Amino acid sequence: MVDVADKVAYFQAITGVEDTDLVAEILSAHNWDLELAISSFTSPDQRSGLNLDDNINDTNNQSLLPRHNDFDEFVTDQLVRDEFVTTNQTNPRSGLVVNEQTQPPPGLVWKLVTLPFSIVSASLGLVSGAIGLGFWAAGGVLSYTFGLVGGRGGSGSGEAPVSAAVSEAAAFVAVFEREYGVIRPGFVVEGFMDALQRSRREYKLLFVYLHSPEHLDTQGFCERTLCDEAFAAFVNENFVAWGGSIRMSEGFKMSNSLKASRFPFCAVVMAATNNRVALLQQIEGPKSPEEMLAVLQRVLEESSPVLVSARLEAEERRSNIRLREEQDAAYRAALEADQARERQRKEEQERLANEAAEAERKLKEEEEARERAAHEAAEKKAALDRLREEKALALGAEPEKGPDVTQILVRFPSGERKGRRFLRTTKLQSLYDYVDSLGCLEAEDYTLFSNFPRVVYGQDKLSLSLEEAGLHPQASLFVEINS
Template identity: 35%
Template sequence: MSLTNVPEQQAAFFLEATNGNFDRAIEMFYDQAPESQRAAPAYPAASQQWTQQQQPAHTSRQQHQQREVQRRGMLGTIMSLPRSALSSGFGMLFGVIGLGAAAIAFLGNRILPASVMSSIRGALQSILRGAHDVEPQAAAETFQRTFTARYGEVHPQWQDSGWQAATAQAYSHFKFLFVYLHAPHHQDTDKFCRETLCNPELVDYVNSTFDCWGGDISYPDAYRLSNSLRVTGYPYCALLAFSGPRTQLIAAVEGCAGAARLLGVLQQAVSDHGGHLAVEQADANERDFNRRLREEQDLAYQQSLAEDQERERQRAAKQEQQAAAERAAAEAAAKAKAQADAEAQKAADRVALLAARRAANRAALKPEPMGTPGTTALRVRLPDGSNHLHRFLSSAALQEVWDWVGSLEELDAVKFHLASSFPRQVFSGPSLAKSLSELGLAPQAALLVQVDDEE
């Protein structure tokens, strides 16, 4: 038979036995036997003896007698169960393991140190729990649900997470974590929950002062915490500070303490150790202030940097615009200068050309015939409105007239042509080789000088 397949009621027997709840364990063990095979215990129930053990002893003889009766009571109860109860109710292997666990817990609590017994108890419980691991959050939610269903809505506000997550959350609030380890089958659990944990005054103080977490030691998360805290008695309440590797036990109350006593312990713990949280909170506030200050400084620096970059961009853009305008102005000036130079050069060339033409025409000009028969008097009108008269032989070609007109200082034109007004006739090209007589210009004529529109 594998321990991982032990029925739930049998595993509960082991947990009660290893937790030291012998009366409950024996009752559960005894209840598994068939009705016909049960034997009444030869001595008073272990619960009665456990209650007596908590009362003050009058004499050492009475204490010794009580311990003897308690030992005989439990052993007598176990021995009074027939072998068939083991085989039919639990099975042979479970019966042997169960009796061994109960005997170790019963005797070990009396002859072994509490720390040693706690390790033994943890090892036995680990065997029973190993194959039934439950996630911390699921275990917390189950505890919260069952606690509320059994004891009502007036109770500490349990966190629905594992205890480690609860300590982290409490530390983030700069509060202590109020912890309650719930032993569901312990004889004092029900009374403690109803009269102490659900006391309105205690509940108001706990909920307003601490973050709260409760766990059923039947589940791995709470069980491991009980081992870490070296819990030796139930019910058990504690205050934890900080989180993670820094988690510290501030105060603890074991046993069925009243609401007034538990409240006094909690208030004293806050008075003695609350300053640590105040220091932590002050440090955190300073860190947060420094962080926000750095963020604000970084933001201001980034904004200043962005503004400087924008100003630099605008300055560069303005400089580029100015440079572009200067380049355009320089180009326009250069273009204007080049155009002016070209025009000046053109004018100079024109003047030189006119001067050269006038000089050449004057050199080729024949003397004006005076008193000679067969002459023609020609009057020409220049574009500026001036009139000029010159005599030519009637047999002279029109080219001579052309050269004469070209030699006049008043004519400021490179190209021109001659024309008669009536009848309208233009003389140029081939007409220049004909004589004045042939062209009907003898013995006298009037011509107009017209500038060709070449410029």
């Protein structure tokens, strides 16, 4: 538990009140609840002219606490105020003029929605044991109990949404660039948890800067040290940098977790085992670029063996994983090849069986078709024979020559000729019946015609007599197969 001196120092660092007795009295009035005391002191009611003595004596005055309908509303309220306005307030007990920011830090609500956060403070010589190379090499997943420091959001009530942490980081970077320029450490636009995991993935340490806008040394430290070109280049090359304002939710929580009691405040941390963060170095108070570089260089040199070993072990682990994957892939390929050959063998057997069955089926179908065709041909031939006989009988006996008899000669496409005598009153239909009865044609659709001049005796003339058709007393007709 944080002792009395630490609470007093922290209250002074946050509020800017220099009177130690006054700070102790404020904290005592709030049962030494640091967050409640800070929230009450920086409440809008205090800035509107309420007497400080009256307010600190009433620890149950709920008007001093920020009120919000839900967590998202509270975070949004913290983010939208990126302009910091300083007002002067005279403390009625001490006469001290306190520079106070118009935007209060996160209030008591953070005590209700966050979980404890473990910080391992150790010298670099002992850090390798706390880190655990396996954690870095295997890339183990940090527990979501880091919800305190703005990690990845989840369904638990103690974890802030990812968008809130990212928005705070973006707001901090935007304000910092606007006030101090673009030559600065490359603060990542991520929550602390994501920045910590980024440093683990890149095998770097995490440089943390907590920004106290109202502190007297802040502007000079930012302008002369953080924005020093050589210092910024060194940090960007060797560290992952994360910054946050203590006037915002995540920055305020980190200042609690790291027990920041003096500003400007910087720290160097790295991910450790058992869901903890190893605090390698903290730097409090204003420092020159040279002093900061010396400290960071020393931390970097002392932690280098740990990072190098972790990197080598990770590469070896990745190599082993890659080798196992290649072996597994080779085994799977061999197994798949065996399975493919077995499938091909079965498919070939099935194909041959199917082909044999298909050939047998086709042979049977062809045989049935031949039998059916032969049967149909026989039936057709029998039908034609009957038809020819019927038509021959219908023609009657061939008449003897005489003036009423017409001689007809029929020439077939094969060159064969057939002739017969008919009465002149015989219809042209009888000529077609005569041709059909001869059985000289395989085609059933044909037409009779004469040459010189060409006259076709088609369906429209079948009812004419031979004399009416101009074929009496004799004529020579040709057979034309219709296509």
